[in-house]
Amino acid sequence: MANHKETCLSAAERVFDTRTVDTLTCYHREMVKMLMDSESFYSSPNNSQINTNERLENKIKSNTIENKAVKGSYGDILNNLNQQLMNNKPEIEPYFSHYNSPVMRLAKLGYLSALAYNADNVFNKHSPIQKQQEQKITHDLCKLIGFEPDKAFGHITTSHVFACYEILWALRNLKTLPMAIARHPKSRDLVADKKAFELFNMSITDILSISEQLYERDIFDDVSHLTCRGTGMTRTMHLGKLLVPIYRFEFWKKAMDILGLGYDNLIALPIDEEFKTDIAKTRHIVLRLIEQGEPILGIIGVLGSSTYGSIDKLKPLFELREECEKQHNNSFYIHIDASQLGYMKSLFLDENNSIIPYNILCDKLKQEAPLLELTSDIYDSFTQLSRADSVSFEPFQAGFFSLSYGDCLYKRCSIKPFSR
The missing domain is CATH 3.40.640.10 (Type I PLP-dependent aspartate aminotransferase-like (Major domain))
Structure with a gap:
């Protein structure tokens, strides 16, 4: 019976094949062009046109620093990377190890496509597309x-x-929050019927329901200052x-x-x-x-x-x-x-x-x-x-x-x- 590793080459093992190393080299060259192209795109006052390959080559030739980076140091980095990849074959069991399972091609394509863009997904004005995608992903996961x-x-x-x-x-x-509500004079009536032990063991639904009443009374921020966020974890907050x-x-x-x-x-x-x-x-x-x-x-x-x-x-x-x-x-x-x-x-x-x-x-x-x-x-x-x-x-x-x-x-x- 054939060896498992010989018959079931994983994605991780195929990456370290010589032909794949050559592919990675070509990919790195193209990615450099893509990154420089995107940089020129965002810095140009007219964003309607993206530099052609000819204009990109002229830009590289006209800039000594970029020219050296691409033709000098970058070449050395690629050569070193090639040698390391060709001599590196990790000992793994790809189909029985959750950390080394094959990666979906679609996932890799999406990742590589997004490298040239700002990955900040915090503010809509900075990265509206990324924020929209995040909302869609979380929406799908919730479903x-x-x-x-x-x-x-x-x-x-x-x-x-x-x-x-x-x-x-x-x-x-x-x-x-329940303990903070009990301490604040304008909210303690919301938990007046509860003992200290009951405050510690309130259900999440009940706590969130009371928090909405704090908004109605316009005292949510004041009460929040009495929680651990404002006072820190005290001895009474066990x-x-x-x-x-x-x-x-x-x-x-x-x-x-x-x-x-x-x-x-x-x-x-x-x-x-x-x-x-x-x-x-x-x-x-x-x-x-x-x-x-x-x-x-x-x-x-x-x-x-x-x-x-x-x-x-x-x-x-x-x-x-x-x-x-x-x-x-x-x-x-x-x-x-x-x-x-x-x-x-x-x-x-x-x-x-x-x-x-x-x-x-x-x-x-x-x-x-x-x-x-x-x-x-x-x-x-x-x-x-x-x-x-x-x-x-x-x-x-x-x-x-x-x-x-x-x-x-x-x-x-x-x-x-x-x-x-």
Whole structure:
């Protein structure tokens, strides 16, 4: 039987082929021309005409510095790059390693096409096209999850790590609002019927509902100064524990440190024999914390772990929160880390963006992928994704895109003031 690496050349291995190195050399030359052409386009008072190749060559010849850069140093850089690429073949298993999966040609084409333009997508006046594309992407991702795009909020971040940082940051700011409301003389009547413990454990829906009343009274900014954003994290602002699976990424610990929440308040949830978060033990931990009077900041669910590829049972997790709200008057935030398999939700949707029934989807998979078994737990996890408070994506994992961008998506757009 042929060796796996010999029969299944990955995109990463093909890149280092000699012929591909020559292609890269040609590409670099053309990219230099494109970049110089775009520079001339933006600096010219008449933007209606883009320089032709002949005018571009004349510009290079007339400028000694640019001429040397292209014909001198640039040639040396290309030669060195060629030698490094030809002698560099990484030892990887491309079809079993999520970091080295083949990259979609369309994604590479889009990335290369955008290199010549300003990537600033913050202000509409600076980059209207990029901002429009970002809004369209987040709109499509919200539809993919099951969020209502008109009521949800999201944007692109520089990485999935920063997406999770921002979500935890917004959660921290949001959870300190009830205490600030109780301290402000013009708003304390909104939470007069709640004890201190209840303020720490209010549901996200209730907090956001009260925040809208602050806008109506025109005191939102004044109350915000009494939250951790204005006063910093004080001793009275103990927001409780963040529950994360034991196979978590290390950045969750760092995030708790950076945001002043304390990484000692991070609880590692045990996993079962299938490497999924053990729901029974998680329930025991949650109920014990409630009994002890310890607030719960939130719980992180994972849709495809990087270590084992396991998918948490999300439906029982949402049911656990409902149980706590009804029986114990206690609620907590649920964020889903969908960096690995979030894009796979598209397999569960039909042409009308509606969820395909389980039996019909199983029959379809038997025809198209007979070796793939879809369990009811996995089906429920994907189809129940819309019950989360927020979801984070990472295109370069299972999205087959080479850049380490991230996406943070919130179910409610009213959380936006707490994340900026």
